Amino acid sequence: MSSPGDYDAVRKDIAALLHQPEYDDGSAGPVLVRLAWHSAGTYDAETDTGGSNGAGMRYEAEGGDPANAGLQHARVFLEPLKEKHNWITYADLWTLAGAVAIKEMGGPEISWLPGRTDYVDDSKLPPRGRLPDGAQGADHLRWIFYRMGFSDQEIVALSGAHNLGRCHADRSGFDGAWVNAPTRFSNTYFRLMISRSWKEKTLDNGVRQFVHYDEDAEEELMMLPTDLALMADPSFKHWVQVYAKDKDKFFEDFAKVFTKLIELGITRDEKGQITNTDNEKGGYHS
Ligand code: DDH
Structure with a gap:
């Protein structure tokens, strides 16, 4: 007490x-x-x-x-x-x-x-x-996050939370982690998003996600379709590039937007x- x-x-x-x-x-x-x-x-x-x-x-x-x-x-x-x-x-x-x-x-x-x-x-x-559906694209992201009052920049900053944790096949159907050190907050998610080639993979349960295998990684890393939608849309992509380059800017914007959330x-x-x-x-x- x-x-x-x-x-x-x-x-x-x-x-x-x-x-x-x-x-x-x-x-x-x-x-x-x-x-x-x-x-x-x-x-x-x-x-x-x-x-x-x-x-x-x-x-x-x-x-x-x-x-x-x-x-x-x-x-x-x-x-x-x-x-x-x-x-x-x-x-x-x-x-x-x-x-x-x-x-x-x-x-x-x-x-x-x-x-x-x-x-x-x-x-x-x-x-x-x-709540968002990871199988969708940029239009869905805007539909979900504009409803809460977030901008494109804020959507990208918030998405950087996927530096943390992992997907569990028995929870969401998706499987794996986005980064190698998923309990360490960083901008690695954005850096990997732009620097690696992501290959589509259909899991045994029929769920579609994107994967990359890195020699120095212990496991295959993943991205959701909604994660990569950030790269396919010019307005989102701009902020992915900013945050991949500038960790301090990402931390600053993430702190503000998480508080807003x-x-x-x-x-x-x-x-x-x-x-x-x-x-x-x-x-x-x-
Ligand atoms: Fe997320 N997220 N998220 N996410 N998320 C999952 C895991 C985690 C989407 C889908 C999934 C945010 C945005 C989105 C975290 C934080 C945040 C999983 C895997 C899916 C699927 C769940 C499981 O299987 O256990 C989608 C889609 C979006 C989007 O459209 C933008 C945001 C905004 C945040 C945030 O925190 C600000 C975290 C952390 C995890 C890891 C959880 C875990 O157990 O590990």
Whole structure:
């Protein structure tokens, strides 16, 4: 137990739980980043529905979306922390865990503010199908991310999260990691995207992805069709090239856009207090 509002105590415990020798590449970090992203990436600006507030993924309607397959691992990793720091909301814990994981894996500092509640407003529940489908192309990316209010540059910066983690055939159908060191945040994803030749491959399950085999790599590396769509579209490609060359610029832009992502649907007053949620109905606020 920590005192309510002691987010530094939670941050420390998140950092300490990342090391998971039995799991994937030895780290819970990537799946925690994906949990934060999927909790927020359901946002629709026009109807002001979805987003990280409410932590709707705890319930079947959202948690059972096939796009969220595998994220129960991330939620299970965090459960002991929720018990220990029982004053923090799930919505805050999941977004904070993503931010801390990025930093701990060598990425930029993500500025994070608390105050999300776990109150699920049924009228704000996102329908399924709001998260991207890796088998699609540039039009789909724009359709998904413009809905949240992101620009082409921001779409490319956000996609750089695929420096982390891997695809699991039993979760998404896709298989493999994008880079050789998938628990180290960097711009390698962009560098490999432009410098390697990617060959189409159909997996045994019928899923189509792109692969490259590198002599110094222990395994075949992969790209989703949506990843390579960034190279096929001139406006996206420009930013792929910028980020492949300039790691600092990528880190700076990624930090800004990840913060924007986890703030979608949240409005705050000048003190940082959330103003558009009913705090009486759930969760802690300082
Ligand atoms: Fe992603 N992602 N993502 N992704 N993503 C997958 C894994 C991870 C797409 C599809 C997939 C973002 C954007 C997109 C992470 C972070 C982010 C997997 C594999 C698929 C498929 C899941 C599995 O099998 O376990 C598509 C499509 C898009 C897009 O259209 C742009 C964004 C914006 C982020 C972010 O964090 C900002 C991370 C991290 C992973 C690795 C998870 C893991 O378990 O490892």
